[in-house]
Every structure is written in C-alpha cells, then in structure tokens.
Amino acid sequence: MKQSVKEDIQKGFQERLNYDELMNCMRCGFCLPSCPTYGQTNQYEASSPRGRIALMKGVVDGLIEPDATIERQLNQCLGCRACEPVCPSGVKYGHLLEEARDVIQQKKKHTWPVRVLRHFIFDELFPKKERIKKVHHLLSIYQQSGIQTFFHKTKLLSLLPGNLEQFEKALPIVPSKNEMNNRPTYLKAKNQTKRRVAFFSGCLMDTMFMKINDATLKLLQQAGCDIFIPEQQGCCGALHAHSGEKKTAKQLAKINIEAFETLDIDDIVLNAGGCGALLIEYDHLLRDEPEWQKRAEKFAEKVKDFSEILIELKFNEDHYLSLPDQTVTYQDSCHLRNVMKTSSAPRKLLRAIDGTFYKEMKGADQCCGSAGVYNLTEQKMSMQILDDKMIKVKETKAQTIVTSNPGCLLQMRLGIIREGLQDSVRAVHLAELLAESIKE
Numbered sequence: 001m002k003q004s005v006k007e008d009i010q011k012g013f014q015e016r017l018n019y020d021e022l023m024n025c026m027r028c029g030f031c032l033p034s035c036p037t038y039g040q041t042n043q044y045e046a047s048s049p050r051g052r053i054a055l056m057k058g059v060v061d062g063l064i065e066p067d068a069t070i071e072r073q074l075n076q077c078l079g080c081r082a083c084e085p086v087c088p089s090g091v092k093y094g095h096l097l098e099e100a101r102d103v104i105q106q107k108k109k110h111t112w113p114v115r116v117l118r119h120f121i122f123d124e125l126f127p128k129k130e131r132i133k134k135v136h137h138l139l140s141i142y143q144q145s146g147i148q149t150f151f152h153k154t155k156l157l158s159l160l161p162g163n164l165e166q167f168e169k170a171l172p173i174v175p176s177k178n179e180m181n182n183r184p185t186y187l188k189a190k191n192q193t194k195r196r197v198a199f200f201s202g203c204l205m206d207t208m209f210m211k212i213n214d215a216t217l218k219l220l221q222q223a224g225c226d227i228f229i230p231e232q233q234g235c236c237g238a239l240h241a242h243s244g245e246k247k248t249a250k251q252l253a254k255i256n257i258e259a260f261e262t263l264d265i266d267d268i269v270l271n272a273g274g275c276g277a278l279l280i281e282y283d284h285l286l287r288d289e290p291e292w293q294k295r296a297e298k299f300a301e302k303v304k305d306f307s308e309i310l311i312e313l314k315f316n317e318d319h320y321l322s323l324p325d326q327t328v329t330y331q332d333s334c335h336l337r338n339v340m341k342t343s344s345a346p347r348k349l350l351r352a353i354d355g356t357f358y359k360e361m362k363g364a365d366q367c368c369g370s371a372g373v374y375n376l377t378e379q380k381m382s383m384q385i386l387d388d389k390m391i392k393v394k395e396t397k398a399q400t401i402v403t404s405n406p407g408c409l410l411q412m413r414l415g416i417i418r419e420g421l422q423d424s425v426r427a428v429h430l431a432e433l434l435a436e437s438i439k440e
C-alpha cells in the first residue's frame, strides 16, 4: 500500500471509528473463546476480537500504520459477532468492523478487474431485482436443460478453481422465470386474523430460495397472519454493509423503509438472520441523517424473525406437527442469535414436531464459516471451520440439520457433500421443515 493511501485510511479511521467504543474494550479477553478465527489460528491475538480492536485503536492513535496485515486481519474476521453478547463492556464490535472495512475499501486503489467486479455485484446486480431474476433465470436454464447433468457426468466442473465444484452441487434447484415473476403481494390469514404483518422477501430469498419464502408465508397464514408483501422493497444491503459499500447499503435501506412505512401493520417479518440483523440496525446505519434515522427506528422496532411470530401466536400449540422418525439438530444463524437475539424460538418449534428427536449440537452457537461471501473470499479458513462443524454434526447422529439463514443452509449442504453424507443427511431451512410437518 502506498503511503498516501495509508494516510487516507488512517484519517478515515480517525474520523469514523467511534473512539468511545474503542476505549470501552478493557482487554479482559472474555470474548476470546467465542471467536472462531482465534480458535482456528491457535489463539493468535491479532486474529481475536480484542486483537482486532487493539489494531483499529492503534491506527487511530497513530501508533501503527494501516498496512496489508491490518487489512488481512479485518478481512479474516467472519463478522459473526459472537464476541458481542459475551462482552461485559458491551463493545459493539460489529459496528467498528463495518466502519473500518468501509474506510479501507473506499480509500484503497483496487485493480481495474476488481473494480469492475465490485461495481457489477454491488451496484448493478444486488440492488436491481430484475437483474437478479435474469441471473437466476440463466441458472434455471442451466439446471433444467440438461447442461448441468452433462457437466456432472463429464466431471468438467472439477476444472473450476477451489471448491467451486462442491458449491455448484450445494445450490438449490432455482424456480422458473414464471414462478419468480408471479409473486403474491397480499395473503389472507387462514381462518381467524390474529396479526397484520408485512413480509420482507429479500433478493436471494425470493429467487434462489423462493420455496423457503413460500413455506414461510404458508406458516404465517396458518398462524393467523394477514400478510402484506410490498413490491417496492429490495435487497436489504447486508452484503454491501459488510463489504465496505455503506453508501449503497444506505440507499437500499431507504428504499425498504419507504416501501414499508405506509403500511398499517404490527410486524415486519423475515426468515433470513443475515438480512434481519441489518434491518434492525437500519437506525444505526442511517445515524448521520436525523430525519432518516427516526424513520429507520420505527421500521427497526417492527422487525422480527418468523420463528418469534410463530411462537407468539402459539403456532406450535395450535397445530399438530409430525414427521417420520428422525433426529434433528439446529445450527444457529450467527446474526439471528447474536444480533436479533433469537435462539430459543427455533428450538421450541423444532421440539414441537412429533416423530423427531431434537439433539442439541455442541457449538451450535458458533459460526459455520459461511458469513456472506466469506466462504468464497476466505476459503481456507471457512473450510477449516466447516470441517470442525461437521465433526459436531456427526456427533449428534442427526439425519436433518436445520438452519435459519440461506448462507448457513448452503454451507451445511457443502459440509454434507464434503463428508460424503448426501445419502443419509440433509440440510433444510426451519420454515421448510415446519411446513413439511403440518398436518392440515
């Protein structure tokens, strides 16, 4: 990194990192055991939450230069925020990380291929629903036309770098173009209306994982919800916020706030922990714009995971749920657990299914290594974490692994493929399993 870039980054850190938050860290180390990267690096201090906070503070204080080593340590952080609930000082580590990454990405001079790729992904793909649908349409043609089967038979995909071949196998069958276009905008509660909710459908959740959205909507209807699904909503912006593209994340937040604020509803419901964690922090994201922050606060207050709503409406008590005999285990979505603070509702729902035996997995609260695009950008660390996770999965002897986030779901499917367990173990989203278990 050139000296001028380093100076710009340092200035950016000084202007934007909350110094009180950096000072709040009293270096007690309570967060260390919960940090997956600290564990995987044989307890290397710079790869821990405490170490990363010290590095950020060192740059702000002018004691160290923001060089490639610092960037490396911040990139290697999963952003799982498992360090936050255990911190006695309540350090908001995630906010510090988000700000630091944004400064580095904005000040850094990327090579032109990286600039083009980032521009395409962050500005041209995710914020534009129609483009996302087009990409999924191409994927659907690839999966349905026989090209995928040909590639699998000829093993041509083994020429792909890294473990992209395994990733390709972990992808779900995506819906057709017509299915993606014919999405509902309103659904009436089955029987009596108990709650009026708005559904946050997400971008990938309403294309690649559309069946999970459909299952969630069915459950909410069964639980007694009238559901509004505003067409104007878009991507939540989590990928942007975590990758140093805060400006676009803010624009996306404003689009979503506008799409939901005129609705007369009790809750904004969703089924992806990664998206939910940003939605409930829209007020923090927009804290520099007082008018928007107020609107964001009202929005954020209403955001809930669908599992919370189902428990509140006693869905598990009012419905008979059953499945063929099987052992089930649950892998927490880090953001659902550590930011949205939802961990008991999914477990209560799973325990209510007759025929299943719920087995808690050791370290279910620890990240699976998916973390947005981390499993592509930090493949080695991600696979180390996943392989450890699969040891714990195997200890439960579960036939079904349940998760509450699309990234975790893909990662668990990848883990199953890596272990060669495709014939005996499956990974599903909580909504899919519950929908499967309803006896109407």
Ligand code: SF4
Pocket (backbone or CB within 6 Å): 024, 025, 026, 027, 028, 029, 030, 031, 032, 049, 050, 053, 083, 086, 087, 088, 089, 090, 091
């Ligand atoms: S637990 Fe909190 S206060 Fe203690 S070292 Fe970690 S971040 Fe700092």
Ligand code: SF4
Pocket (backbone or CB within 6 Å): 034, 035, 036, 037, 038, 047, 048, 049, 052, 076, 077, 078, 079, 080, 081, 082, 083, 084, 093
């Ligand atoms: S966010 Fe996760 S990986 Fe990053 S420092 Fe905290 S616990 Fe470690």
